[in-house]
Amino acid sequence: MLQRARGLEGVAWVPVAVACALLLLRGDLVLRGRASPGTLLALYTGLAVVSLVPVARTQSERVVPWMVAVATGLGAVVVARAASGISMPWPVTTWALPLATAAAVAEEAFFRRLLYDRLERFGAGVAIAVSAVAFAAAHVPLYGDAAFWVDLGAGLLFGWQRWASGTWTAPAATHGAANFLAVLQ
Numbered sequence: 001m002l003q004r005a006r007g008l009e010g011v012a013w014v015p016v017a018v019a020c021a022l023l024l025l026r027g028d029l030v031l032r033g034r035a036s037p038g039t040l041l042a043l044y045t046g047l048a049v050v051s052l053v054p055v056a057r058t059q060s061e062r063v064v065p066w067m068v069a070v071a072t073g074l075g076a077v078v079v080a081r082a083a084s085g086i087s088m089p090w091p092v093t094t095w096a097l098p099l100a101t102a103a104a105v106a107e108e109a110f111f112r113r114l115l116y117d118r119l120e121r122f123g124a125g126v127a128i129a130v131s132a133v134a135f136a137a138a139h140v141p142l143y144g145d146a147a148f149w150v151d152l153g154a155g156l157l158f159g160w161q162r163w164a165s166g167t168w169t170a171p172a173a174t175h176g177a178a179n180f181l182a183v184l185q
Helices: 011-031 037-051 066-084 096-122 124-143 147-165 169-184
Strands: none
Touching (some): 011 037, 037 096, 124 147
């Protein structure tokens, strides 16, 4: 187990601040009409790189196998889409699927890997709740206030998957599949 150096706890939050700035930049670029596919891909790459910086932590204990967490998440996504009838406005272009996948992986690397890991010392419930609220709030500039509640539910699901599987890749797989379905609608 790695030990954190004394006095460096504040520095551990620097990647979180940088990632939040990148998410705010994404919203600004989209709202101003300056979000080219190449720009968004670069932004998502930057978000993933910042979010995958190695951290000193203990590995969460797995409660359920990875595949069970992913299958549960995928089932919830399908049921929620059918029940809500809400669709996200993804433009159908050749860039739509790669950008939707990049967005899902980068966001999960940030919210369920970097941010969750920083918050886990306060308890799994806090890490799940705070990362879910942050996830939902990050989507409001792009999709409007109504999307907050949908994304809060998704964030709670992804947070549960992170806790249950012990890894951020389970929610990344579910988030990627949800974005894939949104593009295909």
